[in-house]
Amino acid sequence: MVANNVIEVSEVPTVKTVLAGFHALSDPLRLQVINLLREQELCVCELCEQLAVNQSKLSFHLKILKEAELLQSRQQGRWIYYRLNHSQFGVLEAYLADYHHSSPSSTYQDCD
Numbered sequence: 001m002v003a004n005n006v007i008e009v010s011e012v013p014t015v016k017t018v019l020a021g022f023h024a025l026s027d028p029l030r031l032q033v034i035n036l037l038r039e040q041e042l043c044v045c046e047l048c049e050q051l052a053v054n055q056s057k058l059s060f061h062l063k064i065l066k067e068a069e070l071l072q073s074r075q076q077g078r079w080i081y082y083r084l085n086h087s088q089f090g091v092l093e094a095y096l097a098d099y100h101h102s103s104p105s106s107t108y109q110d111c112d
Contacts, residue, residue: 017069021092024068029053030061034070034084041083043076 069088
């Protein structure tokens with residue numbers, strides 16, 4: 001698992017995982033979904049209402065977020081409830097942190 005922004009060797013994210021995560025975060029509506037889910041788990045009907053979108057449009061975006069493993073879901077009765085998968089956000093954060101902490105090359109060369 002991810003703890004203190006450290007990824008164990010066995011959990012180094014694949015390129016596919018990282019790409020899926022950043023692709024999922026690249027859409028404004030999906031970012032709105034994530035912001036709504038930061039505080040609490042919500043059902044599809046609540047998300048539709050708060051975002052003022054129809055269920056079919058929202059389902060498309062929820063599918064992308066789930067495929068990127070950024071969301072988890074559970075079914076209760078006829079409704080599906082969504083929550084953030086914090087561990088996957090940690091994987092993306094650790095991926096970016098690796099670039100933040102890497103040292104730049106000490107010498108620069110001009111192209112001729």
